Amino acid sequence: MKRLLGGLLALPLGALAAEPVISAAATAAPVVSAGVGGQLMQLVMGLLLVLGLIFALAWLLRRVQNTGSRQGQVIELISSRALGARDRLVLVQVGDEQILLGLTPGRITPLHVLKEPVHVPDAAQKATPEFAKRLMEVLGQQKDKP
Template structure:
């Protein structure tokens, strides 16, 4: 009987000790899995930040390209002292334009597409093209030309 009591006591202590070991081992096992989850969360957050930054930079490049294209279309080109001058430009589509070109005393209307330049009409009477008033680009161009002329006069020859 004593032997039976001792076996029961030993087995009861073994059963009670086993969950504590299991809890410790579960804690040990769960700690690396939590750190792996935290690392995976950090990596995915960094990846998301990288992708968003890349999209922002690409969007900025497209925005600047659009702004440069708009500015180039609005820059006045008349007033040049060359034999061939561009008097006016009218955008028809994303890549198509009409151009009014003066060659000597003749004015020619040209159609400009990405692959071709087609003369559409030779004008019998020249058209007077006036500069738009209050145009920021032309005011800047006038100030720049004036500054360049004064700096050229100041330099000794």
């Protein structure tokens, strides 16, 4: 693994070392800087392309997973609340029962089975967080501008 990583890191340096040697009589500064600058630009553009591809695929995967049919699901997540960096409370519905679960990195603990189900209004389920609303407003305003 270390050899592979070292080989990948040495690739750009090997490309720089492969620059053609120009005679001492010719002025080498513009040619070498243009070659190195061009290679650096190519490296940066390739990196941006790969990062863009990763983000696009992650977005597409999230969209595809969310469009799956929810009918036939027996277990449904009603609500979730973070208690700390790694601890959560989760309210799930299984059939007609609602169960409050405590989630920690090492275990899932049922805390309480609710006798009377908690009814969550539809508007609260589909509410978008404030940051997402603001972001959509800003993106909408930028689309209007030429």
